[in-house]
Amino acid sequence: xxxxxxxxxxxxxxxxxxxxxxxxxxxxxxxxxxxxxxxxxxxxxxxxxxxxxxxxxxxxxxxxxxxxxxxxxxxxxxxxxxxxxxxxxxxxxxxxxxxxxxxxxxxxxxxxxxxxxxxxxxxxxxxxxxxxxxxxxxxxxxxxxxxxxxxxxxxxxxxxxxxxxxxxxxxxxxxxxxxxxxxxxxxxxxxx
Amino acid sequence: xxxxxxxxxxxxxxxxxxxxxxxxxxxxxxxxxxxxxxxxxxxxxxxxxxxxxxxxxxxxxxxxxxxxxxxxxxxxxxxxxxxxxxxxxxxxxxxxxxxxxxxxxxxxxxxxxxxxxxxxxxxxxxxxxxxxxxxxxxxxxxxxxxxxxxxxxxxxxxxxxxxxxxxxxxxxxxxxxxxxxxxxxxxxxxxxxxxxx
Numbered sequence: 378x379x380x381x382x383x384x385x386x387x388x389x390x391x392x393x394x395x396x397x398x399x400x401x402x403x404x405x406x407x408x409x410x411x412x413x414x415x416x417x418x419x420x421x422x423x424x425x426x427x428x429x430x431x432x433x434x435x436x437x438x439x440x441x442x443x444x445x446x447x448x449x450x451x452x453x454x455x456x457x458x459x460x461x462x463x464x465x466x467x468x469x470x471x472x473x474x475x476x477x478x479x480x481x482x483x484x485x486x487x488x489x490x491x492x493x494x495x496x497x498x499x500x501x502x503x504x505x506x507x508x509x510x511x512x513x514x515x516x517x518x519x520x521x522x523x524x525x526x527x528x529x530x531x532x533x534x535x536x537x538x539x540x541x542x543x544x545x546x547x548x549x550x551x552x553x554x555x556x557x558x559x560x561x562x563x564x565x566x567x568x569x
Numbered sequence: 570x571x572x573x574x575x576x577x578x579x580x581x582x583x584x585x586x587x588x589x590x591x592x593x594x595x596x597x598x599x600x601x602x603x604x605x606x607x608x609x610x611x612x613x614x615x616x617x618x619x620x621x622x623x624x625x626x627x628x629x630x631x632x633x634x635x636x637x638x639x640x641x642x643x644x645x646x647x648x649x650x651x652x653x654x655x656x657x658x659x660x661x662x663x664x665x666x667x668x669x670x671x672x673x674x675x676x677x678x679x680x681x682x683x684x685x686x687x688x689x690x691x692x693x694x695x696x697x698x699x700x701x702x703x704x705x706x707x708x709x710x711x712x713x714x715x716x717x718x719x720x721x722x723x724x725x726x727x728x729x730x731x732x733x734x735x736x737x738x739x740x741x742x743x744x745x746x747x748x749x750x751x752x753x754x755x756x757x758x759x760x761x762x763x764x765x766x
Contacts, residue, residue: 388744391734392751396759402727409704409720452766472766506766507602515765522758523602530595537584547581555585561719562589566669569651569712 380543387536390529397526404500412497419477419490427487429480431460441467444480448489452513453506472506473499573740580733583726590723597701600694607694614695617674617687625684627662627677639664640709642675646686651708669699 391398431440441456450469458465463483469476477490509520541551584591600607625645629638639654642664655663664675669691676685691699706717738748 385744388734388738389747389751391731392738392748393755395731395735395752395755397755398727398731400759402724402731405704405724406721409706409717409724411705411707472763508604515762519762519766520602522762523598527595527598527602530591530598534584534588534591534595537581538588541581541585544581547578551582551585554582555588558586558588558590565712565716569668569710569716 380539383536383539387533387540390532394526394529397522400500400503401526404504407497407500408504414498414501415495417475417492417495417498419475419492421488422491423487423489425487426485427480428485429482435460437465441465444478445469448478450476450478453511453516470502472503573737576733576736580730580737583729587719587723587726590719593697593700594723597697600697601701607697609693612692615690615692617689620673620686620688622683622685624682625677626682627679629679635662638662642677642684646675646684648673648675651710651713667699669696669703 429440429444431443437458437460438456440460441454442451445451445454445467453470455468455470456465457468460482464479464481466480467478469478474494475492477492479488479490480486506516507520507523509517511517541547544551604613627638627642633656635654635656639652639662642662643649643652643666648666650666650668652664652666655665660680661676661678664677666673666675671691672689674685674687674689676687677683678685704717704720706714708714735752738744741748
């Protein structure tokens with residue numbers, strides 16, 4: 378019964394996490410070969426009057442978060458510019474195409490620019506997205522999925538060992554192959 | 570030997586051979602995702618300890634090859650091995666000699682003609698994270714290139730495990746319904762992340 382539960386968990390967890398497996402594997406190959414990420418090209422997708430009211434004691438980041446909520450663009454972002462200078466810009470880091478939201482507070486104007494799509498940038502960004510330090514549900518949910526993937530990896534290794542040991546005919550060759558892998562790894566640790 | 574049999578054996582033996590990397594990437598991802606998990610005390614990374622400072626002269630050509638200059642600094646200091654060079658500061662060059670266990674940093678100040686030497690031992694967290702981020706074919710070392718080849722093999726392995734795993738699942742008719750649900754839920758959730766993040 379234990380064996381069956383381990384086998385089924387190994388398989389169903391893997392089936393659920395197939396997209397994560399592919400994204401992490403392909404992005405690591407891309408990063409291992411230092412593929413050029415290139416500079417993102419932005420094009421204007423929206424331009425319209427837009428006024429923002431804010432109190433003098435309000436922080437720039439608070440105003441930016443309020444604007445993003447108002448525009449229905451909440452999520453991971455960075456802010457530049459100052460309220461005193463009368464213009465701020467917000468870089469919304471999205472999974473596929475980033476956005477630049479530029480607000481001229483004095484002229485009450487809004488410009489939204491969207492980046493082009495680059496597979497190398499996409500893979501790099503997805504690989505590096507992590508942590509629970511943002512106040513957005515989607516980012517916390519992503520981090521939870523990353524934790525699930527990590528637990529999955531460790532579980533696949535342990536349950537794989539269990540399943541291998543149950544296959545008596547593969548024990549000898551399995552031991553040789555595993556021993557070779559461990560020896561090679563130890564060589565790396567000692568030499569580089 | 571049938572294709573099914575071959576598929577199962579490749580799935581198994583490839584995983585057994587790459588088991589150390591599997592554990593390394595699993596455990597190190599935990600350390601990266603949860604910064605304090607493998608940190609004992611206040612510091613995520615151990616401090617750099619100053620070993621000393623000494624007069625040193627280095628001729629920098631007009632269009633310098635910084636890696637070549639970095640190798641020269643290491644040679645002059647009686648050190649060798651894997652290294653990286655930081656030449657972003659126009660006033661100095663920093664050559665860091667690294668291994669999985671420790672780092673030595675040589676900082677040469679062009680105007681003062683002084684070379685500062687520092688050393689950093691790695692703690693558990695930084696050791697684990699180093700194992701995770703070590704990659705690339707940018708060192709003049711066969712073993713370092715071999716490590717990068719293994720990194721590629723591990724990741725090609727991940728794609729193969731996914732493909733061979735899906736194939737093995739499909740050969741179990743009793744599991745197809747629940748498998749389709751699991752696979753669909755995974756693809757659906759991932760698609761949602763692509764639009765929501």
